[in-house]
Amino acid sequence: MSDSREKEVVGAVHPQLFIGGQWRDAEGGRTFAVEDPSNGATLVEVADASVADGKAALDAAVAAQTDWAATPPRDRGEILRKAFEIITERADELALLMTLEMGKPIKEAKAEIAYGSEFFRWFSEEAVRISGRYSVAPNGATRLLTLKQPVGPCLMITPWNFPLAMGTRKIGPAIAAGCTMVVKPAALTPLSMLRLADILTEAGLPDGVLNIVTTTSTGKVMEPLIRDPRLRKLTFTGSTEVGRTLVEQSAEGLLRVSMELGGNAPFLVFDDADIDRAVEGAMLAKMRNIGEACTAANRFIVHEAVAEEFGTKLTEKMQALSVGRGTEDDIDVGPLVEAKQRDKVAELVDDAVGKGATVLTGGSAPEGEGYYYSPTVLSDVPLEARLAKEEIFGPVAPIFTFTEEADALRMANDTEFGLVAYAFTSDLSRAVRIYEGLETGMVGLNQGIVSNPAAPFGGVKASGFGREGGAEGIEEYLETKYVGIAL
Known part of the structure; x- marks a missing residue:
């Protein structure tokens, strides 16, 4: 692979924060280096967000939530489908970017691109299948209506080992369900997620629905968001040790929580x-x-x-x-x-x-x-x-x-x-x-x-709770509301 091609692919990434549909520098212009693990060389300097930057991202997600939840399911699904098609068209470029920042062989990176994009195709189809039920009360006096509504603004913390797929399998169901989000990718491999923001924007995702915060101070920047009463869901993929800490922090706001943790x-x-x-x-x-x-x-x-x-x-x-x-x-x-x-x-x-x-x-x-x-x-x-x-x-x-x-x-x-x-x-x-x-x-x-993508992914015991993918995956981003109807 030529150096010029590698530089071209890395150069296509916006190395900034993505907040409210805009690319912006971190507070104070702070950055950190993303390196090539094959030789230790710096690929690019990326914005290193502060606590204020994190709050700005949540502000944007909260501001966009009402309109996004009211967007027709078909429209949400079409955005995901378009993003799937763009990812598929640019698989070679995205795979090279992933290999450069994470190290996996190019053929494995291409396999991840195919796998990760499928979550967008799968949830584009699930968006229009969100349903409730209607029934007669046992005594016949009232009618019982249940409906599903989006949980609300979500915080997503993703790991370094699958830089694209760990994001798409969280972002896909959130978009399908009508939730806005703040995504914090791993500092070791943020470039694939930043590139994904461009793709979703090109696919028509409205400003503020997806916000991306890159930082080397994960705990310091994320904890205030987890404790913010406007946040309604936390999803994390990573170590059990960190997962336990995040669950403790989430208890204050009684957040909906999904944890995909360690394995053996x-x-x-x-x-x-x-x-x-x-x-x-x-x-x-x-x-x-x-x-x-x-x-x-x-x-x-x-x-x-x-x-x-x-x-x-x-x-x-x-x-x-x-x-x-x-x-x-x-x-x-x-x-x-x-x-x-x-x-x-x-x-x-x-x-x-x-x-x-x-x-x-x-x-x-x-x-x-x-x-x-x-x-x-x-x-x-x-x-x-x-x-x-x-x-x-x-x-x-x-x-x-x-x-x-x-x-x-x-x-x-x-x-x-x-x-x-x-x-x-x-x-x-x-x-x-x-x-x-x-x-x-x-x-x-x-x-x-x-x-x-068509099957529920998740574990038990210290490997976490909640499921990603399958028909179960979108349920993690939906609340059930019951309406009693008097006759």
């Missing part, structure tokens, strides 16, 4: 599984987004009778992956997002090896610039290893073994998290027992990817 996904392989199919599923579940995904398989829990075969075949697949700057088409594994993340992965691997795990491949960071970590497979991992409990968020596959089905289920559920699990078996009865027994919000049965 088990990947179960039974002795009757098709091992080749399980390995293919493992590569998808582990290596999507370089392993930097809350849905990434974190623990491979494999029956002892097939553990060696599974480990050998998985190792062969991991060794075949090419590592390098994600802008090249033939690269499979790009850099992790920052040095801190790479160092965390290295710590977890070193801890496991120190406690007895065997390195089948990888196990270290390659020499040179950038935040790379080699694709890694570990076998004989003890349950005492930190990565048995902590989210890895990197290209590392630790293999644990089990003997009995009950042991596998117990090991899978032995975590505070409950986002997603994967299970491979050819026994239908066992499959039912397993997916019913897993304490997760989602299960991939004989498949390594569960994310789908």
Whole structure:
């Protein structure tokens, strides 16, 4: 990829705050650097918002709420549909921008563009299906009417690992439902979200409906908005630790809250599984987004009778992956997002090896610039290893073994998290027992990817609450009103 093309794509981004339909500098002209994780070079300086800037964004959302809620559902849906079409047309440009700021290989970035845009298409169709009901009271004396109305102004805090899709799956249902919003993208990867603001404006979204605030002082800038009585909903994707803090802050205003938090996904392989199919599923579940995904398989829990075969075949697949700057088409594994993340992965691997795990491949960071970590497979991992409990968020596959089905289920559920699990078996009865027994919000049965805009995404336990996508997704942005009608 040429330097001129990269500069052109980055140069198309407005590096400012987007408030009330206008691009504006942060208070005092403050900025922060967004870097390329493949080499640490600064891509661009972006506005670093203050508390006053955050309040201005909420002011704009509140001012636009009444008119936006009164906009016909079909019109809201058409805006989403138009935005979907624009994103699809500009997929190459948007994918390159994403790769530059986040590091994922260009082919993965293109896959995210396709996935993320689908939330706009899906919710463009849901906008016109918001409905209530009408019934006769049991005593026949009155009529009961229920209707759905938008929650109101929303605050959306999105993570760095899916810079576009984590925004579209929140913004899509909010637009469809008639809610205005303030979006705070991750400071590590704000460029895709800023570009999305241009696209939605081009698609016809009125001023003030979407407001974007970039800042390195997330807690300081966001807390006053969360505590502002005009805000009616908070949605966050990120760590459980931060999620708990935000839920506490939201309690003051009794906000509607959606939390998509951490994961520790088990990947179960039974002795009757098709091992080749399980390995293919493992590569998808582990290596999507370089392993930097809350849905990434974190623990491979494999029956002892097939553990060696599974480990050998998985190792062969991991060794075949090419590592390098994600802008090249033939690269499979790009850099992790920052040095801190790479160092965390290295710590977890070193801890496991120190406690007895065997390195089948990888196990270290390659020499040179950038935040790379080699694709890694570990076998004989003890349950005492930190990565048995902590989210890895990197290209590392630790293999644990089990003997009995009950042991596998117990090991899978032995975590505070409950986002997603994967299970491979050819026994239908066992499959039912397993997916019913897993304490997760989602299960991939004989498949390594569960994310789908038409399905409800979310977890249980410390992985949060609320659902994004599917028919359930728009309900998070709607309130139910009941009207009793006297005859």
